[in-house]
Amino acid sequence: xxxxAVLAVAGTxxxxxxxxxxxxxxxxxVSRFVLANGLEVVVIPDRRAPVVTHMIWxxxxxxxxxxxxxxxxHFLEHLMFKGTAKNPAGRFSQVVAMIGGQENAFTGxxxxxxxxxxxREHLGTLMEFEADRMIGLVLTDANVLPEREVVLExxxxxxxxxxxxxxxxxxxxxxxxxxxxxxxxxxxxxxxxALNRVDAIAFYRRHYAPNNAVLVISGDVNVEDVRALAxxxxxxxxxxxxxxxxxxPVEPEPRAHRRVVFADARVAQPTISRSYLVPSYRTATxxxxxxxxxxxxxxxxxxxxxLYRALVVDKGVxxxxxxxxxxxxxxxxxxxxxxxxxxxxxxxxxxxxIDAVVAEVATNGVTDDELARVKTxxxxxxxxxxxxxxxxxxxxxxxxxxxxxxxxxxxxPDRIRAVSxxxxxxxxxxxxxxxxxxxxxxxxxxxxxxxxx
Amino acid sequence: xxxxAVLAVAGTxxxxxxxxxxxxxxxxxVSRFVLANGLEVVVIPDRRAPVVTHMIWxxxxxxxxxxxxxxxxHFLEHLMFKGTAKNPAGRFSQVVAMIGGQENAFTGxxxxxxxxxxxREHLGTLMEFEADRMIGLVLTDANVLPEREVVLExxxxxxxxxxxxxxxxxxxxxxxxxxxxxxxxxxxxxxxxALNRVDAIAFYRRHYAPNNAVLVISGDVNVEDVRALAxxxxxxxxxxxxxxxxxxPVEPEPRAHRRVVFADARVAQPTISRSYLVPSYRTATxxxxxxxxxxxxxxxxxxxxxLYRALVVDKGVxxxxxxxxxxxxxxxxxxxxxxxxxxxxxxxxxxxxIDAVVAEVATNGVTDDELARVKTxxxxxxxxxxxxxxxxxxxxxxxxxxxxxxxxxxxxPDRIRAVSxxxxxxxxxxxxxxxxxxxxxxxxxxxxxxxxx
Numbered sequence: 001x002x003x004x005a006v007l008a009v010a011g012t013x014x015x016x017x018x019x020x021x022x023x024x025x026x027x028x029x030v031s032r033f034v035l036a037n038g039l040e041v042v043v044i045p046d047r048r049a050p051v052v053t054h055m056i057w058x059x060x061x062x063x064x065x066x067x068x069x070x071x072x073x074h075f076l077e078h079l080m081f082k083g084t085a086k087n088p089a090g091r092f093s094q095v096v097a098m099i100g101g102q103e104n105a106f107t108g109x110x111x112x113x114x115x116x117x118x119x120r121e122h123l124g125t126l127m128e129f130e131a132d133r134m135i136g137l138v139l140t141d142a143n144v145l146p147e148r149e150v151v152l153e154x155x156x157x158x159x160x161x162x163x164x165x166x167x168x169x170x171x172x173x174x175x176x177x178x179x180x181x182x183x184x185x186x187x188x189x190x191x192x193x194a195l196n197r198v199d200a201i202a203f204y205r206r207h208y209a210p211n212n213a214v215l216v217i218s219g220d221v222n223v224e225d226v227r228a229l230a231x232x233x234x235x236x237x238x239x240x241x242x243x244x245x246x247x248x249p250v251e252p253e254p255r256a257h258r259r260v261v262f263a264d265a266r267v268a269q270p271t272i273s274r275s276y277l278v279p280s281y282r283t284a285t286x287x288x289x290x291x292x293x294x295x296x297x298x299x300x301x302x303x304x305x306x307l308y309r310a311l312v313v314d315k316g317v318x319x320x321x322x323x324x325x326x327x328x329x330x331x332x333x334x335x336x337x338x339x340x341x342x343x344x345x346x347x348x349x350x351x352x353x354i355d356a357v358v359a360e361v362a363t364n365g366v367t368d369d370e371l372a373r374v375k376t377x378x379x380x381x382x383x384x385x386x387x388x389x390x391x392x393x394x395x396x397x398x399x400x401x402x403x404x405x406x407x408x409x410x411x412x413p414d415r416i417r418a419v420s421x422x423x424x425x426x427x428x429x430x431x432x433x434x435x436x437x438x439x440x441x442x443x444x445x446x447x448x449x450x451x452x453x
Numbered sequence: 454x455x456x457x458a459v460l461a462v463a464g465t466x467x468x469x470x471x472x473x474x475x476x477x478x479x480x481x482x483v484s485r486f487v488l489a490n491g492l493e494v495v496v497i498p499d500r501r502a503p504v505v506t507h508m509i510w511x512x513x514x515x516x517x518x519x520x521x522x523x524x525x526x527h528f529l530e531h532l533m534f535k536g537t538a539k540n541p542a543g544r545f546s547q548v549v550a551m552i553g554g555q556e557n558a559f560t561g562x563x564x565x566x567x568x569x570x571x572x573r574e575h576l577g578t579l580m581e582f583e584a585d586r587m588i589g590l591v592l593t594d595a596n597v598l599p600e601r602e603v604v605l606e607x608x609x610x611x612x613x614x615x616x617x618x619x620x621x622x623x624x625x626x627x628x629x630x631x632x633x634x635x636x637x638x639x640x641x642x643x644x645x646x647a648l649n650r651v652d653a654i655a656f657y658r659r660h661y662a663p664n665n666a667v668l669v670i671s672g673d674v675n676v677e678d679v680r681a682l683a684x685x686x687x688x689x690x691x692x693x694x695x696x697x698x699x700x701x702p703v704e705p706e707p708r709a710h711r712r713v714v715f716a717d718a719r720v721a722q723p724t725i726s727r728s729y730l731v732p733s734y735r736t737a738t739x740x741x742x743x744x745x746x747x748x749x750x751x752x753x754x755x756x757x758x759x760l761y762r763a764l765v766v767d768k769g770v771x772x773x774x775x776x777x778x779x780x781x782x783x784x785x786x787x788x789x790x791x792x793x794x795x796x797x798x799x800x801x802x803x804x805x806x807i808d809a810v811v812a813e814v815a816t817n818g819v820t821d822d823e824l825a826r827v828k829t830x831x832x833x834x835x836x837x838x839x840x841x842x843x844x845x846x847x848x849x850x851x852x853x854x855x856x857x858x859x860x861x862x863x864x865x866p867d868r869i870r871a872v873s874x875x876x877x878x879x880x881x882x883x884x885x886x887x888x889x890x891x892x893x894x895x896x897x898x899x900x901x902x903x904x905x906x
Contacts, residue, residue, distance in 0.1 A: 067631075067633070067702045068702035170711070174630070177635060177636075178523075178636065190703055248521070249521035250521075252642065253643075255619055255623060256623035256715040257713070258627055258712065259711065263710075
């Protein structure tokens with residue numbers, strides 16, 4: 001009886017999709033406080049409409065699963081709609097629908113989040129429901145096992161029937177050889193099949209607790225009201241005394257360029273995508289992540305980017321091209337470049353064209369003009385983001401869930417403004433190295449499956 | 454004060470080295486019994502000389518390490534020479550040397566083994582020492598920390614200064630995306646650096662126990678004497694009551710061909726090596742592993758093999774070529790083909806030549822002549838193996854350590870004889886599929902390191 005649980009994650013997004021990463025807001029007076037039980041609360045006032053966005057972020061994602069139990073974080077996200085002793089399965093969603101609200105949930109490598117948007121007078125109701133299922137989840141085989149089929153179907157639809165997603169999954173596994181970011185968020189099929197109620201409840205008890213969560217409220221509220229409501233609901237929950245530090249195996253320094261070729265008859269549009277192992281905001285030394293953000297935009301952010309202009313406009317070898325940087329991550333992350341060839345262009349030729357663009361930036365750096373243009377756009381995007389309550393909530397929630405402070409989001413535009421051409425060239429030179437990369441080729445296979453070369 | 458601890462394992466062996474896998478003996482009357490504390494004992498009589506080989510195999514290897522602690526099984530192998538309360542560091546090795554013996558130790562993904570060879574009258578002495586260090590190891594920071602430096606140096610010498618080993622490491626990581634066989638036996642450097650006494654002792658207590666070990670004695674002994682000595686020494690040790698089943702994450706079905714390119718100025722001889730994910734003797738359905746063994750020999754076993762004849766003799770494109778199959782493994786394993794080009798031949802051309810040989814076997818199968826020749830040689834090798842006490846001990850030890858029965862080794866020649874041409878073609882067709890493979894290219898880089906394409 002639940003509504004959609006969206007899997008909006010790096011691991012399963014299509015290759016060609018740029019990620020709107022840590023975009024920032026210089027605007028609203030964001031407050032943060034911590035309840036006695038450890039729950040962090042962030043309040044983002046937005047008084048333009050009498051609505052409120054309520055998001056709870058758990059500091060647990062697919063990268064926190066035990067080996068062999070891939071998919072468990074996401075499976076539990078589904079199971080969180082199965083009801084509690086107080087509220088039977090479906091009640092929470094029904095109430096949200098009845099009061100005209102929206103809801104959603106998603107799982108990533110570093111977090112699992114639950115979202116509702118309702119008229120402001122219903123905020124307390126949401127908090128009661130969400131606090132109840134933070135510790136009160138009741139699972140039975142009767143509701144767990146059918147949901148596992150739902151997740152398997154989700155995997156079939158989103159990954160196994162999508163050649164691009166399959167290549168992406170294989171490329172990610174080749175990029176992260178030691179860190180659990182190499183495993184798909186939705187899980188390997190054979191491991192999803194073996195997940196059960198006992199796994200889910202154990203994972204839930206270990207990771208779902210006020211001292212492992214961030215509550216983000218944005219909308220037509222004031223801090224004191226939110227604090228009072230939070231104390232009355234979440235505040236009654238006990239701290240989990242054995243919460244563990246999140247320490248994942250670290251990637252070794254990469255040494256060899258890797259390629260992944262995925263051939264499938266269903267491929268409509270061939271694509272090249274290359275991911276480089278790069279630091280995230282959390283692991284980078286000062287300024288490097290901001291420079292990578294700017295670099296990814298200069299290389300592949302929209303139709304004025306270098307890749308687009310060289311490949312699509314000037315040479316006419318690509319139908320589309322771009323780049324993205326996954327900066328909001330607990331651990332070492334990815335910067336990717338990608339392009340789709342025009343008909344008649346081989347992936348080999350297209351790859352050489354990409355290589356030339358990347359080499360040019362790494363060797364000769366960027367111009368003052370493009371630096372200024374990209375910085376202006378990134379900062380403007382951060383300002384536009386304030387128009388969307390959910391986007392704001394999501395920015396803060398994701399940052400805090402991976403261990404970044406509120407200031408990370410607040411000062412982000414200033415830090416982007418401070419990026420110099422030298423900074424960009426330095427990170428390009430250091431990180432856009434084939435040794436750090438996996439290059440994926442998505443190619444159309446003949447209709448009759450050909451088993452070997 | 455210890456002697457050499459050899460790391461003779463798949464993970465660090467050079468690419469071009471065929472593995473003398475489960476070669477079998479139809480000959481000696483092998484006995485097996487189990488002590489009350491769970492220690493399995495295998496006795497292999499060999500009365501040609503008054504010497505005895507003593508091997509203790511622990512059912513723990515690098516694939517049993519926790520994520521983030523790679524290298525711990527091998528590090529512990531080194532530390533096992535650091536002494537006990539009864540026998541200070543070096544005493545065991547000194548005694549072996551004094552009585553004119555040899556000793557060795559090695560770690561693999563599935564086992565860790567300790568070996569001595571001495572005159573038969575000293576067997577009881579070995580057993581006393583080895584039983585003592587099975588439960589009595591004493592570690593201090595003073596002996597652990599310098600040994601960590603020794604292991605780091607071993608890694609530098611064997612992996613980091615050897616481009617072939619580096620490519621092998623990267624290719625293995627790309628082949629096994631979920632199973633711990635993807636991690637190097639010696640460990641990732643950054644993880645070795647963090648290993649310490651507490652890790653080592655915890656790992657030791659968890660895995661070193663009579664009910665997690667196999668004792669193999671081959672030589673001039675009789676079963677009853679061995680039993681009496683074993684009871685008197687190992688028999689006094691307590692069973693470890695909390696021994697866990699060895700369950701590792703399983704590889705997902707591979708879907709995309711992967712390539713790894715390692716370029717280094719030190720490469721003297723470029724090489725192509727391709728590993729396919731295939732079943733091991735333990736995971737295969739009936740007869741598949743034996744057929745893979747025969748297949749690997751037909752493709753690349755020596756100078757009469759297809760690869761050698763096509764690439765080296767007929768086309769003259771390769772200086773050398775071969776294939777190997779790693780059949781003795783607990784979990785899904787590898788079959789590899791490799792070749793080194795003659796000067797002036799590109800790796801691309803060489804790879805096409807390899808592809809043609811592989812495709813021919815998978816499509817058209819093998820001839821009766823080559824089938825008969827390879828089977829005869831494999832069976833003969835198993836008979837010749839009886840000439841070497843240590844080889845015999847190693848065959849049985851490795852088989853039992855990965856969970857195969859004594860019969861696996863005994864009946865191996867008969868099972869090889871039973872392999873048909875259809876069996877070989879079937880496994881070639883099923884498993885020699887690029888989707889299951891990682892292809893590695895080892896290439897000579899210009900002396901000045903070139904960072905990007």
